[in-house]
Amino acid sequence: MVVATVATLVVAGVASLFMAWSIGAGSSGSTPFAPAVGANAISVMRAGLVVGVLGLLGAILQGANVTEAVGTELIGGVTLTAGAAIVALITAAVLVAIGVFAGYPIATAFTVTGAVVGVGLAMGGDPAWPKYVEIMTLWVLTPFVGGGVAYAVARSLLGDRLPERALTAGLAGIVGAIVANVGFALLGPEGEQASISTALGPGLGVGEAGALAVTVAIAALVAIAVYADLGRDRAGAQRRFLLAMGGLVAFSAGGSQVGLAIGPLVPIFSDVGVPLWALLVGGGAGLLAGSWTGAPRMIKAIAQDYASMGPRRSIAALIPSFAIAQIAVAFGIPVSFNEIIVSAIVGAGYAAGDAGVSRAKMGYTVFAWVASLVGSFVLGFGIYSAVQLVV
Template sequence: MVAAATLATLVVAGLASLFMAWAIGAGSSGSTPFAPAVGANAISVMRAGLVVGVLGLLGAVLQGANVTEAVGTALIDGVTITATAAIVGLLTAAALVAIGVFAGYPIATAFTVTGAVVGVGLALGGTPAWGKYREIVALWVAVPFVGGGVAYATARLLRDDRVPEPVAVPALGGLVAAIVVNIGFSVLGTGGESASIAEALGGRLGLGSVGPVPTGVVLVTLAAVALVTGALRYEMGYDEAGGQRHLLLALGALVAFSAGGSQVGLAIGPLVPLLDSGLSIPLTAVLVGGGLGLLAGSWTGAPRMIKALAQDYSSLGPRRSIAALIPSFIIAQTAVALGVPVSFNEIIVSAIIGSGYAAGGAGVSTRKMVYTVLAWVGSLVLALGLGYGLFTAVDAVI
């Protein structure tokens, strides 16, 4: 039987987690996925906020386990995050993200949550998890170069007169389709493992393997590529703008889904040790709760940040928006698969810059970018310091 005081503490921890989920939905996962589409006038600000909330909820439930467990158990060694530490860490990170939302600057949620969790963990007497930190920092450092570089190359391809858009756009759509059918979903796997659509369908064909790759997976992937490429090629034949718009909206939806799978872990990850300490609450139920928090944030707070990213950072057209969203989707799914917390603001902003420079840097606000990077680094350091200091003070009083 859980004592009344312990139960009250757990309830407060859950509310802090919901607040964090709301702040993330209003800021990172709710604003970034459709910002390029809004900038290209493919969808309105309010409709983008509504759609991204639903897709984020689905992503949280279907793909949120990896990052959630990493945030809850892999950021600090030697100690288990307590309910009080989870409350302090989540409130610290959520407050910083909320300040960013209302100030109009996209604070990197992965930076704030990681810093806050590490801060309270060190205050508990834990030791740094250097191996995990190296993996996280490597991805964080690579994101601007990989995301910006791929966005730049894609935008240059779409602007190249030697490559007709009725050829380039369907080819990019086929590439995205190949990735989609090969990403893992928890509902398709067995024994706690994820499985992809290609694995689930290809396994039923019973065709064996060619080397290490199952033949069925290859055939399903090729079929998806052919279907999407053919559909886009047909539409581009009579309506190029319509084909661009549909690919752009599909990419925004995929990034929104991926954002839910990644960002929900930042909100509910600190609660994982509490589930392992005797509470009979399945992780799926907690993922649903976190996803609902993301949805609420997307519906109530995301439009402000969508406007900031879509209009303040760069003047985007459909081609540059497509170029920005493709690497964003790829990086997001890579982070989900590795179980590494990553900032969607960093992903999207880097891709927007890359696609912007492909057009000669038109519309890219250098001053805004410098302030944003300083805000990212400052939020990590500040969250770590505040998490450590506040928990030390609270622990001394309690």
């Protein structure tokens, strides 16, 4: 009996690592630096190496919220078993891997969510409608908000109405304010996260206004630094800002996407005493391996096939992507980085009068997103039901 239990846990762990590799090779490994690659700010291979390391750090420092949501909040009334987790993870991982090798960015969050809900309902669980409404709201709004903000920012940067140097510095300040309020595991008490502003704010002795003061200070410092850098070397400063944004998005991707790989394992491994941080490290390592071995193909596809991107349009695409990603992480919502980045790239691309936006590629991608959600749900439900009948 013990041998069978250990074997089941090993199979579940391998399925999770396969899922993590697929995510690293697909969404989290390819999307964060795709705009920077499209703007020739970094090479494809170097982008894959950097995003892997940053994704690992994001998984460890920010991955708990989405991981727990995927593992315990998508289905009510039942707890995922090892068999259910294996079916869900393998089903989703195969679909994502097909997308990687076909060159189409399958929405990982859609496939994992659909598969987990499918096997959960096959187990006799109850739909978690409030969580579904929360998830679907973000999924539906992401293309319009992300693409719309990217379009507006790109139009502002490309136009002549506002001084580009001051506008870019102001955008950098907004990013700094977001970073000041991002939650990190190392800054909070055990099992919780805290932001830089909430960690440093109380030490200023001004009560609740301390967090706001820290936020304003960090935003101002970042804005001033970028403004000065633009004055010295405009092209170089744009490249550095773009790479910094790619790094932030890569970090956020790790914090969000690791939960899709290891979330279904949480109920299983917690029963045998495996801490959540150990799962996060393992999932992050899987993302790292996927980024280093499989991401270059998808980076090229996203960077070149959806729209022609320059530095300013790439910056415009990454700013809303970072903000949406952190909102999803904070609320524990599984979100597709392919949906976030592709929507933002298309929005920024249209700001330059079409700018090579591929409507055909975009149409196929949207179809793949919908098909991945429906297909993973049907396959998860069907495969688990068939397994139960056989067993």
